[in-house]
Amino acid sequence: xxxxxxxxxxxxxxxxxxxxxxxxxxxxxxxxxxxxxxxxxxxxxxxxxxxxxxxxxxxxxxxxxxxxxxxxxxxxxxxxxxxxxxxxxxxxxxxxxxxxxxxxxxxxxxxxxxxxxxxxxxxxxxxxxxxxxxxxxxxxxxxxxxxxxxxxxxxxxxxxxxxxxxxxxxxxxxxxxxxxxxxxxxxxxxx
Numbered sequence: 001x002x003x004x005x006x007x008x009x010x011x012x013x014x015x016x017x018x019x020x021x022x023x024x025x026x027x028x029x030x031x032x033x034x035x036x037x038x039x040x041x042x043x044x045x046x047x048x049x050x051x052x053x054x055x056x057x058x059x060x061x062x063x064x065x066x067x068x069x070x071x072x073x074x075x076x077x078x079x080x081x082x083x084x085x086x087x088x089x090x091x092x093x094x095x096x097x098x099x100x101x102x103x104x105x106x107x108x109x110x111x112x113x114x115x116x117x118x119x120x121x122x123x124x125x126x127x128x129x130x131x132x133x134x135x136x137x138x139x140x141x142x143x144x145x146x147x148x149x150x151x152x153x154x155x156x157x158x159x160x161x162x163x164x165x166x167x168x169x170x171x172x173x174x175x176x177x178x179x180x181x182x183x184x185x186x187x188x189x190x191x
Contacts, residue, residue: 011052012060014045016068019080034079034088038071041078067167082165085122092163092171099153100181101128101170104139107146107185118148118175125163125171128152136187147184155179 018041023030026044030036038057045052054075061069061078071078079090103118103126120126129135132147139145152162155175163171 008056008060008063011045011050011056012064012068014048014050015041015057015060016080016083018044019069019078020083021085023086030079030086030088032089034084034090035072035077036079038076038078070166081167082125082169082171083127084124087124090165092165094161095164096156097128097152097162097164097170098130099151101130101150101152102132102135103128103148103150103175104135104137105146105148106139106143108143110146110183113148113180114177117177118150118180120174125173126175128162128170128172130168130170132184145187148180149182149184150175151179151181 018025018028019030019034019036023036026041026048028036028040028044038054042052042054042057057078058071058075061071068080068083069078070081079088082090082092084090105113105118118126127138128150129138135147136145139147152160155172156162160172160175165171
C-alpha cells in the first residue's frame with residue numbers, strides 16, 4: 001500500500017496520539033513500558049477508517065523527523081520514545097546534561113513560567129532541547145516563540161537528574177524559574 005507523504009504525516013500524528021496519550025482511542029492497551037502490540041495497533045487504526053499496513057508503519061517510524069517511535073527487535077511491538085501523558089516507564093537513561101539546555105515555549109506562557117517555573121503540565125517530564133533552533137521550533141507550535149536558557153549545571157549541582165530519550169529529547173522534572181539564565185525573545189537575533 002503506497003501512501004502520499006501527507007497521509008504519513010496525518011497517520012504519524014494519530015499514532016503519536018494513541019501511543020503517547022490515548023491508546024483507548026483504538027481499544028488497545030500499552031504495557032508498563034509503553035509498548036503496544038504492532039498488529040493490534042494496525043488493526044485498531046484500520047478500524048477507525050484510516051488505512052495503514054506494516055510497510056507504511058515501518059516507513060512512518062523510519063522517516064519521522066523527530067524519531068518519535070521505536071520497534072522492538074522483531075517489530076512485534078512499538079512504542080513512543082517520549083512525550084507520554086499516561087504513566088509508563090520507558091526506561092530512559094539518566095545522563096548528565098550539557099551545562100545548559102533550552103526550553104521552547106510561547107510568549108503567552110512566559111508570565112506564568114516566571115511566576116511558577118517550567119511545569120511538566122500533562123506530560124510526565126519537562127522537555128528540553130540541545131540547541132536553540134529546536135527550541136524555537138517547539139515554541140513556534142504554541143504561538144510567538146521564546147526560548148529559555150536553562151542552567152542545567154546548577155540544577156545537577158542541586159541534585160536534579162536528567163534523562164535522555166532514544167530520540168534525543170532531554171527531560172527533567174519541573175524546573176524552578178531561578179534556573180532560567182536568559183530569555184531569547186528576538187528570533188531575528190538568532191539569524
